[in-house]
Amino acid sequence: MSTTTVVSAPGKVLIAGGYLVLDQKYTGLVISASSRFYAVIQDCQQPGQAGQIIVRSPQFIGAEWTYSVTIHDDGTVDVSQTSESKNKFVYYALKYTLILASERLLSVGSARSLRDSLQHGLDIAAVGDNDFYSQQAKLRELSLPSTVASLASITPFCPQDVRLDNVNKTGMGSSAALITSVVSALLLRFKVITREEFYRPDSDARKLAHNTAQFVHCFAQGKVGSGFDVSAAVFGSQLYMRFNPVLLDGLMKGGDTASRMLPLSPALSPGSHWDYRTVPIHLPPLVRLLLADVSAGSDTPSLASKVLKWRQETADEADALWAAIDTSNQTLATQLRHLFDLHERQSDLYVSAVKRMSLAPSSEVRGSALFILAELTTGGYLCPSGLANTRALMRQMGKAAGDDVHIEPDTQTELLDASIAQKGVICGGVPGAGGYDAIWLLVFEPNNGTSEPLSAVEKLWEQFPNVSPLLATESKDGGAKVEDIDKVPGLRAVVQMRR
Numbered sequence: 001m002s003t004t005t006v007v008s009a010p011g012k013v014l015i016a017g018g019y020l021v022l023d024q025k026y027t028g029l030v031i032s033a034s035s036r037f038y039a040v041i042q043d044c045q046q047p048g049q050a051g052q053i054i055v056r057s058p059q060f061i062g063a064e065w066t067y068s069v070t071i072h073d074d075g076t077v078d079v080s081q082t083s084e085s086k087n088k089f090v091y092y093a094l095k096y097t098l099i100l101a102s103e104r105l106l107s108v109g110s111a112r113s114l115r116d117s118l119q120h121g122l123d124i125a126a127v128g129d130n131d132f133y134s135q136q137a138k139l140r141e142l143s144l145p146s147t148v149a150s151l152a153s154i155t156p157f158c159p160q161d162v163r164l165d166n167v168n169k170t171g172m173g174s175s176a177a178l179i180t181s182v183v184s185a186l187l188l189r190f191k192v193i194t195r196e197e198f199y200r201p202d203s204d205a206r207k208l209a210h211n212t213a214q215f216v217h218c219f220a221q222g223k224v225g226s227g228f229d230v231s232a233a234v235f236g237s238q239l240y241m242r243f244n245p246v247l248l249d250g251l252m253k254g255g256d257t258a259s260r261m262l263p264l265s266p267a268l269s270p271g272s273h274w275d276y277r278t279v280p281i282h283l284p285p286l287v288r289l290l291l292a293d294v295s296a297g298s299d300t301p302s303l304a305s306k307v308l309k310w311r312q313e314t315a316d317e318a319d320a321l322w323a324a325i326d327t328s329n330q331t332l333a334t335q336l337r338h339l340f341d342l343h344e345r346q347s348d349l350y351v352s353a354v355k356r357m358s359l360a361p362s363s364e365v366r367g368s369a370l371f372i373l374a375e376l377t378t379g380g381y382l383c384p385s386g387l388a389n390t391r392a393l394m395r396q397m398g399k400a401a402g403d404d405v406h407i408e409p410d411t412q413t414e415l416l417d418a419s420i421a422q423k424g425v426i427c428g429g430v431p432g433a434g435g436y437d438a439i440w441l442l443v444f445e446p447n448n449g450t451s452e453p454l455s456a457v458e459k460l461w462e463q464f465p466n467v468s469p470l471l472a473t474e475s476k477d478g479g480a481k482v483e484d485i486d487k488v489p490g491l492r493a494v495v496q497m498r499r
């Protein structure tokens with residue numbers, strides 16, 4: 001029986017540093033979510049499939065794409081899409097990982113191994129945890145209340161009765177997690193990297209997967225973004241400083257024609273030209289990340305180009321505002337670290353303080369309890385009021401950038417203020433670029449999933465139409481990882497599903 005290669009990669013929430021993270025001077029604070037994307041690679045079951053790759057997303061209607069791979073004697077590789085239906089993200093992930101693999105394997109004298117890996121053809125299933133797509137319609141269909149418990153009870157990798165193009169995404173970064181899982185699984189399958197190397201967070205193998213996924217993601221999107229989503233999918237929660245976008249110029253410029261494309265290996269191999277920085281970070285113990293899917297039904301237009309235009313036109317004003325936002329963002333990161341350290345040093349004290357705080361009315365949380373906790377740490381206290389400050393500054397930036405730049409729209413302000421006023425809620429905001437699609441909160445969770453703050457927030461959100469929690473918490477397992485298909489509930493079943 002042939003082996004199955006499975007790699008998962010987490011979704012993300014940028015809780016601080018939206019827009020600023022596009023500039024190498026600033027960092028973004030990104031939390032990886034427990035919700036993951038899975039790439040499952042097996043040999044094709046039918047005979048006569050040599051050189052064929054089929055990619056399927058069984059959660060969706062009509063989501064199947066086929067490719068034909070030709071490996072020439074000189075090691076060059078052609079990948080052509082043979083299905084009528086196209087998926088750029090999948091196509092470029094396959095194509096550029098195959099080209100890179102061929103270059104790498106050729107250079108170490110094992111050119112045959114790529115052909116060998118494709119001798120039966122490959123079947124790749126790409127599936128995302130339910131959180132990547134809004135489950136509000138599903139919950140209504142099952143007459144279930146909008147709670148974390150309901151979400152935990154529905155079928156994993158729940159089939160969606162729509163085509164992929166029409167699905168309601170939740171903003172967790174499906175394309176970055178998809179590309180990261182597919183690229184990493186292929187590199188492992190083709191033996192360009194080993195499981196042991198990939199396991200290590202700082203290995204060249206993991207960095208190669210990261211660099212390749214960054215390039216593929218940029219190429220598929222047709223632009224070089226900050227890359228925080230791919231970095232979080234590969235390395236887990238972190239403070240992220242972007243790479244210099246110039247380093248991808250050569251590869252981006254060539255367009256999708258093999259003859260104009262530079263060799264990939266020198267550009268994508270780890271080295272000092274990849275000047276991104278990642279500093280791992282974790283939410284403190286007993287602090288839960290809680291996300292809302294705000295399915296307002298409107299597409300959030302891209303705000304980034306407007307914000308960047310404003311920044312260019314009003315350099316001094318913008319610089320001052322960005323510096324203030326950054327100070328506030330760094331303070332949040334420092335506070336999280338202090339609380340983490342406090343737990344390490346004085347865990348009994350920490351646990352009892354969190355218990356008290358999770359029951360305290362929020363004004364008290366803001367006014368005293370957190371203060372006491374933070375007094376015990378060295379860096380003073382700023383978490384909730386600091387975040388309120390960040391929110392105000394981000395709103396100010398939106399207003400300055402234009403009447404239609406709704407980074408924290410009024411409806412979201414109302415939802416956030418009401419949420420943060422609940423017992424035990426520490427702070428919150430609109431993730432990433434802002435807009436109408438989601439909010440994040442940090443709440444105390446003294447008893448692992450059964451805490452009062454969570455149910456209070458769930459009750460509150462019931463009063464807001466189209467607002468429901470997501471299941472995700474922070475990823476306990478860091479970034480991308482190799483999985484056993486039978487240890488992930490529902491994974492084998494969804495992979496075997498044909499629709």
Ligand SMILES: Nc1ncnc2c1ncn2[C@@H]1O[C@H](COP(=O)(O)OP(=O)(O)O)[C@@H](O)[C@H]1O
Nearest residue numbers: 057087089126127128169171173174175176178
């Ligand atoms: N399950 C899936 N299977 C295959 N491709 C997917 C899947 N989910 C998402 N994608 C790809 O990712 C694209 C969505 O990317 P994007 O609009 O950047 O959203 P996001 O913010 O979730 O990353 C889709 O158009 C599709 O090409």
Ligand SMILES: C[C@@](O)(CCOP(=O)(O)OP(=O)(O)O)CC(=O)O
Nearest residue numbers: 018019021173225226227304432433
């Ligand atoms: C503006 C940004 O800094 C943040 C965008 O964050 P989102 O979380 O909204 O990202 P998408 O998944 O691409 O929609 C752009 C960037 O960093 O690339």
